[in-house]
Amino acid sequence: MLLMGVVTSVGEAVTLGNRLLYFGARGNDVKSLQKELAKEGYFTVEATGYFGPITEKAVIDFQKDNGIRIDGMAGYETINELKDENSYKNTANVNRASGYRINVTQEELNLLTRAVYSEARGESYEGQVAVAAVILNRVADPRFPNTIKGVIFEPWAFTAVHDGQFWLTPDPKVMNAVHDALKGWDPTEGAVFYYNPAKVTSYWIYTREIITKIGRHYFAK
Known part of the structure; x- marks a missing residue:
């Protein structure tokens, strides 16, 4: 039980882009992913920090629309494309x-x-x-x-x-x-x-x- 607690804490501490995110993952980086997807209109519920079926579908839809290999996982390519897309929304x-x-x-x-x-x-x-x-x-x-x-x-x-x-x-x-x-x-x-x-x-x-x-x-x- 102690080991599980340590793993969860590390997962919650990492920032978006520092690890591969996929079904079952939890943490603040998952919540950040959900918020980035929400900015693009792919994630329409509250960000929870849990990578479940709704998040997986949002990732797949984003990958389809942006010509990224469709695997339902948020790795380097998917996350960087999301950050690139959303950078324009915060640029004066x-x-x-x-x-x-x-x-x-x-x-x-x-x-x-x-x-x-x-x-x-x-x-x-x-x-x-x-x-x-x-x-x-x-x-x-x-x-x-x-x-x-x-x-x-x-x-x-x-x-x-x-x-x-x-x-x-x-x-x-x-x-x-x-x-x-x-x-x-x-x-x-x-x-x-x-x-x-x-x-x-x-x-x-x-x-x-x-x-x-x-x-x-x-x-x-």
């Missing part, structure tokens, strides 16, 4: 590939995720990253508002905001595309406009120089 300034620094609040991260989901939920992963990149490119462009929130809610800027689709509950997977855009991936190569020719309501958009086409969207300067 994000460096774009262009060197421009964009202030990102938790509110604006949520708004950006909604914008991408409502505007590009039927597009490929690259197409979703591209829409997020356009919004970030506008923030860096003096012709547009200089905050993510300002760009998104600029009058008539986005159809989904105007018609109310913006307020649909986004798929958590879309946040991965948002994070990739924040890391600097810009499939549009600097575009500040995009449009679907089948849904154009203002022919002015055709005056813009096209850079590339991704899915159903044309991206322009």
